[in-house]
Amino acid sequence: MRFSKWQGCGNDFVLVDCFKENVSDFAAFAKKVCDRHYGIGGDGVLYVLPSDKADFRMRIFNTDGSEAEMCGNGIRCFARYLHDFGLTEKEEFTVETGAGILVPRLQIEAGKVTGVRVDMGEPVLEGEKIPVTGFGMNRVIEEDIEVKGKTYKMTCVSMGNPHCVIFVEDAEAFPIYELGASFESHPAFPRKTNTEFVEVRDRQHVRMRVWERGAAVTLACGTGSCATGVAGVLTGRTDRKVEVELDGGKLTVEWDEATNHVFMTGPAELVFTGEIDG
Numbered sequence: 389m390r391f392s393k394w395q396g397c398g399n400d401f402v403l404v405d406c407f408k409e410n411v412s413d414f415a416a417f418a419k420k421v422c423d424r425h426y427g428i429g430g431d432g433v434l435y436v437l438p439s440d441k442a443d444f445r446m447r448i449f450n451t452d453g454s455e456a457e458m459c460g461n462g463i464r465c466f467a468r469y470l471h472d473f474g475l476t477e478k479e480e481f482t483v484e485t486g487a488g489i490l491v492p493r494l495q496i497e498a499g500k501v502t503g504v505r506v507d508m509g510e511p512v513l514e515g516e517k518i519p520v521t522g523f524g525m526n527r528v529i530e531e532d533i534e535v536k537g538k539t540y541k542m543t544c545v546s547m548g549n550p551h552c553v554i555f556v557e558d559a560e561a562f563p564i565y566e567l568g569a570s571f572e573s574h575p576a577f578p579r580k581t582n583t584e585f586v587e588v589r590d591r592q593h594v595r596m597r598v599w600e601r602g603a604a605v606t607l608a609c610g611t612g613s614c615a616t617g618v619a620g621v622l623t624g625r626t627d628r629k630v631e632v633e634l635d636g637g638k639l640t641v642e643w644d645e646a647t648n649h650v651f652m653t654g655p656a657e658l659v660f661t662g663e664i665d666g
């Protein structure tokens with residue numbers, strides 16, 4: 389079975405083109421190939437599929453085999469695959485995802501793809517829809533969450549997948565390895581959560597580290613960066629356009645006031661192609 393390996397800000401993915409390859413169990417395949425010792429290695433698997441609602445359909449599975457509604461770094465890699473491997477001549481196209489129909493646009497300068505800008509759609513802020521329990525349909529902004537005996541202030545946002553944004557003094561020093569799993573599986577989150585630990589440098593720049601649902605600490609999270617941008621505005625900490633500095637690179641996030649859509653711009657690079665026994 390052929391695959392291609394991609395990364396966006398160091399968040400890395402195995403991509404399988406299901407127009408050409410047949411995978412019988414998406415979850416089991418993801419668990420197997422994401423292993424960095426016994427498999428290809430990756431934070432998840434992106435499956436390229438036909439769609440009757442959009443140009444293409446993307447499904448994303450985490451390293452633990454769980455399926456996520458959406459993946460921001462992943463959809464940029466997905467878009468580059470479609471363009472670079474000749475599945476479309478378009479530079480902007482529609483992708484059916486668990487977060488709805490999203491629109492990546494390739495950024496091309498002098499014939500070279502320099503990045504991808506994605507219309508990530510509207511953030512979801514009503515508690516029950518994120519989902520986070522205990523707040524009904526109210527927004528969850530700077531609310532208390534207790535983890536391992538300490539109380540933190542959380543701001544929750546869904547970009548199709550759930551995010552719990554915690555603003556901290558020093559993102560580098562925050563103990564994400566000790567606390568990440570407890571946030572991920574906190575009882576307040578019926579479908580678990582991705583958790584972003586964010587240090588505000590100024591109104592246009594933040595430093596963010598992430599413990600992802602189903603993948604633990606990753607070098608970057610695209611949907612998490614979007615959730616961070618939205619939370620920054622909701623809590624009055626940042627402007628509507630911010631640069632998010634992650635462990636693996638930088639993303640630009642803009643929460644457009646007129647459309648209420650979140651736009652994310654960043655890199656997507658092919659690492660290698662290969663074959664693996666199916």
Ligand SMILES: N[C@H](CCC[C@H](N)C(=O)O)C(=O)O
Pocket residue numbers: 399431432448450455456457458459460461462549550582600601602603606608609610611612
């Ligand atoms: N772990 C996430 C999916 C991948 C999201 C992340 N890699 C991104 O770039 O948005 C979840 O279960 O919701």
